[in-house]
Amino acid sequence: MSIERLQSHWGFSRMPFGRNLAPSMLHRHPGHSEAIARIDWCVNQCAIGVITAEVGGGKTVAIRAAATALDPARHVIIYLANPTIGVRGMLTHIVAALGHTPVFHTSRLAPQAAEALAAEHAERGRNPVLVVDEAHLLDNHQLEAIRLLTNHDMDSGSPFAVVLVGQPTLRHRLRLGVDRAH
Numbered sequence: 001m002s003i004e005r006l007q008s009h010w011g012f013s014r015m016p017f018g019r020n021l022a023p024s025m026l027h028r029h030p031g032h033s034e035a036i037a038r039i040d041w042c043v044n045q046c047a048i049g050v051i052t053a054e055v056g057g058g059k060t061v062a063i064r065a066a067a068t069a070l071d072p073a074r075h076v077i078i079y080l081a082n083p084t085i086g087v088r089g090m091l092t093h094i095v096a097a098l099g100h101t102p103v104f105h106t107s108r109l110a111p112q113a114a115e116a117l118a119a120e121h122a123e124r125g126r127n128p129v130l131v132v133d134e135a136h137l138l139d140n141h142q143l144e145a146i147r148l149l150t151n152h153d154m155d156s157g158s159p160f161a162v163v164l165v166g167q168p169t170l171r172h173r174l175r176l177g178v179d180r181a182h
Contacts, residue, residue: 074126131165
């Protein structure tokens with residue numbers, strides 16, 4: 001039986017259970033609601049948050065739901081779907097997502113990213129939210145670069161929130177303390 005016949009038979013305007021469902025169409029369960037609440041808290045506090053679950057556990061769906069609920073006049077989402085691009089690629093992505101042209105030299109790119117994040121917050125009144133999906137693939141240098149970006153105003157606050165989303169190995173790596181500040 002063809003897809004079109006199935007849709008016609010059941011009166012569907014589109015196939016159910018697709019990946020492109022609107023967050024409002026999702027089944028709400030306690031784990032999903034808790035993940036959204038944690039993401040929301042992280043965003044409101046301009047903090048670093050970690051969401052982990054096994055493959056297929058709904059992590060990215062929770063991010064979509066939380067992002068949809070944010071006011072675009074007050075927040076800007078910087079979504080990094082593939083973190084295997086290294087520190088330079090990650091910083092370039094952040095700068096470009098905020099509408100700036102990334103500088104060529106890596107030594108100037110980190111300060112440019114920090115300035116772009118701070119300007120978005122201070123000048124435009126929007127809180128950037130860096131969402132790194134598949135964050136278990138981040139290397140130690142990338143984790144350190146993210147941490148350093150959050151050192152703002154003599155470490156008295158951060159002009160943006162970070163949500164690291166990945167498999168349970170991410171939480172295990174973070175617990176090992178390899179990336180702790182010295």
